[in-house]
Amino acid sequence: MSGVEMLLLHERSNSEQEPEGGIVQLRSPSRPEARVREDGLPRPARPVADLALTALHNLPDFSPGDPLGDILADALADFAPFDSGDVLVIAQKVVSKVEGRLRQLDEIAPQAQATELAEHLKKDARLVQAVLDESRRVVRAENGVLIVEHRLGLIMANAGIDQSNVMQSDGGTILLLPDDPDGSAAALRLEIARHLATAPAIVIADSIGRPWREGAVGTAIGVSGLPALLDLRGNDDLYGRKLRVTTVAHADQLAAAASILMGQGKEGIPAVLMRGAYARGPAGAMSDLIRPSGNDLFR
Amino acid sequence: MSGVEMLLLHERSNSEQEPEGGIVQLRSPSRPEARVREDGLPRPARPVADLALTALHNLPDFSPGDPLGDILADALADFAPFDSGDVLVIAQKVVSKVEGRLRQLDEIAPQAQATELAEHLKKDARLVQAVLDESRRVVRAENGVLIVEHRLGLIMANAGIDQSNVMQSDGGTILLLPDDPDGSAAALRLEIARHLATAPAIVIADSIGRPWREGAVGTAIGVSGLPALLDLRGNDDLYGRKLRVTTVAHADQLAAAASILMGQGKEGIPAVLMRGAYARGPAGAMSDLIRPSGNDLFR
Numbered sequence: 220m221s222g223v224e225m226l227l228l229h230e231r232s233n234s235e236q237e238p239e240g241g242i243v244q245l246r247s248p249s250r251p252e253a254r255v256r257e258d259g260l261p262r263p264a265r266p267v268a269d270l271a272l273t274a275l276h277n278l279p280d281f282s283p284g285d286p287l288g289d290i291l292a293d294a295l296a297d298f299a300p301f302d303s304g305d306v307l308v309i310a311q312k313v314v315s316k317v318e319g320r321l322r323q324l325d326e327i328a329p330q331a332q333a334t335e336l337a338e339h340l341k342k343d344a345r346l347v348q349a350v351l352d353e354s355r356r357v358v359r360a361e362n363g364v365l366i367v368e369h370r371l372g373l374i375m376a377n378a379g380i381d382q383s384n385v386m387q388s389d390g391g392t393i394l395l396l397p398d399d400p401d402g403s404a405a406a407l408r409l410e411i412a413r414h415l416a417t418a419p420a421i422v423i424a425d426s427i428g429r430p431w432r433e434g435a436v437g438t439a440i441g442v443s444g445l446p447a448l449l450d451l452r453g454n455d456d457l458y459g460r461k462l463r464v465t466t467v468a469h470a471d472q473l474a475a476a477a478s479i480l481m482g483q484g485k486e487g488i489p490a491v492l493m494r495g496a497y498a499r500g501p502a503g504a505m506s507d508l509i510r511p512s513g514n515d516l517f518r
Numbered sequence: 519m520s521g522v523e524m525l526l527l528h529e530r531s532n533s534e535q536e537p538e539g540g541i542v543q544l545r546s547p548s549r550p551e552a553r554v555r556e557d558g559l560p561r562p563a564r565p566v567a568d569l570a571l572t573a574l575h576n577l578p579d580f581s582p583g584d585p586l587g588d589i590l591a592d593a594l595a596d597f598a599p600f601d602s603g604d605v606l607v608i609a610q611k612v613v614s615k616v617e618g619r620l621r622q623l624d625e626i627a628p629q630a631q632a633t634e635l636a637e638h639l640k641k642d643a644r645l646v647q648a649v650l651d652e653s654r655r656v657v658r659a660e661n662g663v664l665i666v667e668h669r670l671g672l673i674m675a676n677a678g679i680d681q682s683n684v685m686q687s688d689g690g691t692i693l694l695l696p697d698d699p700d701g702s703a704a705a706l707r708l709e710i711a712r713h714l715a716t717a718p719a720i721v722i723a724d725s726i727g728r729p730w731r732e733g734a735v736g737t738a739i740g741v742s743g744l745p746a747l748l749d750l751r752g753n754d755d756l757y758g759r760k761l762r763v764t765t766v767a768h769a770d771q772l773a774a775a776a777s778i779l780m781g782q783g784k785e786g787i788p789a790v791l792m793r794g795a796y797a798r799g800p801a802g803a804m805s806d807l808i809r810p811s812g813n814d815l816f817r
Binding site: 479515 | 570571661665731733734735737765767768770774778779790794795806807808809813814817
């Protein structure tokens with residue numbers, strides 16, 4: 220185990236050993252406790268935030284092979300050291316780009332299933348082939364929409380393949396999800412810690428559509444150093460009865476929050492630092508957020 | 519039109535008339551622009567947040583008939599005045615309680631459909647009757663899970679009915695969703711503006727489960743004074759091509775972000791103020807977020 224890995228482990232176990240009860244512990248270290256400050260002046264009109272999100276601006280336009288961890292460490296230097304409430308949310312697109320997860324439509328020869336699906340959906344057969352190559356199976360193919368189970372377990376349209384903001388010079392480049400988003404998150408976390416001797420937890424976020432509801436929402440596709448799912452089972456409510464909601468998709472809520480700042484299109488902000496996102500529980504994985512197919516009524 | 523309503527309208531149109539291009543405009547008014555301050559001192563080590571969430575602590579345990587608007591206005595007084603990036607996210611449970619959206623299981627006589635479903639699902643037939651009373655139709659009834667289309671259009675388990683944290687003295691009280699959550703949000707916004715001459719936009723949030731993914735996420739069930747859905751269609755990406763994601767569920771992302779602080783069970787925080795959540799577009803409705811059944815592949 221390297222010194223940096225020990226450091227990360229130490230940070231985590233510190234946070235787990237804190238004596239507060241309950242599985243989820245939301246602390247507000249910066250919340251003003253007093254109505255009047257010690258010096259007798261009135262309290263500040265605008266208390267410091269309990270949860271603070273800061274966009275990392277002025278990052279470059281990334282290309283395959285760029286040292287994303289180094290660049291993030293530089294952008295984060297002013298915020299170090301980090302504690303167990305700090306989470307860096309990174310846009311999937313940036314991670315995929317630096318990892319070179321690109322394919323050229325021109326180089327894809329669609330096979331029979333892709334050609335048939337493409338005709339049915341009025342889509343580019345080469346794109347459909349690329350989607351199938353990333354997927355375990357087709358969940359729905361109707362109304363021009365192709366929803367698949369990605370080999371990572373994620374259920375999403377077009378296997379998360381992106382044609383926007385990929386490359387300037389070329390209309391035929393598509394961008395796949397990272398090969399192992401949890402691994403990408405862990406590697407970036409270590410890289411940041413190597414530079415700064417401390418690192419925030421990391422969530423890799425994508426904007427994903429949902430059944431029943433309009434609009435995409437930021438969703439976690441990779442995590443490192445934090446619980447992805449908070450398990451509240453066994454927690455009593457205020458009156459000692461069973462809670463209706465027993466698990467919370469913590470990493471998805473973090474991804475959604477960061478996506479408010481990340482925006483879309485020209486405003487694209489690739490990374491957002493959140494401070495104050497304390498959650499009790501062992502560090503988890505993206506797969507914690509995927510419902511087993513036996514419990515899923517909508518596959 | 520009352521003075522308060524004119525004020526609210528004026529706030530909204532100010533925000534819409536700003537000259538920046540694009541449909542979504544994420545501004546960061548508090549972001550430090552310079553690496554070195556004018557006085558030559560180094561920039562602050564921790565820049566002020568672009569998006570800041572503050573939990574409203576120390577609110578009472580609400581009961582039917584409580585003046586929620588008055589209580590929120592008092593809690594918000596230190597934060598006034600508000601601008602178009604300010605959003606107050608309120609937990610559905612609090613709104614439902616003050617509106618008296620309670621039923622007693624003892625007073626419900628289940629009919630044939632409820633009795634049959636309850637047997638199939640191993641649920642309380644009186645609870646199933648209450649769910650059906652709130653619903654347009656059953657979407658799924660399997661594995662002990664009853665998913666319905668609520669008469670508001672929301673698709674959710676048990677029509678959002680809650681048995682936890684309802685009343686201290688009584689095991690048979692259940693809590694329904696507000697009758698008209700957009701109306702509740704608008705009324706609370708006006709009430710706050712009557713006290714403070716200014717009001718944030720409002721989102722009423724519930725924790726809702728999803729197909730495919732584990733864990734509940736904060737979701738908007740009522741909005742006032744902000745766009746619920748951001749439409750990015752027509753926006754070019756960095757390289758002038760079509761965006762993959764064309765609409766963003768802005769109000770859902772706000773609800774999810776606030777839910778990070780709201781927690782569940784004993785930690786329940788009923789309201790969170792967010793500052794910096796700028797979004798371009800006309801004020802919308804909860805129904806903007808509901809996919810029409812003809813476009814929905816999963817009903």
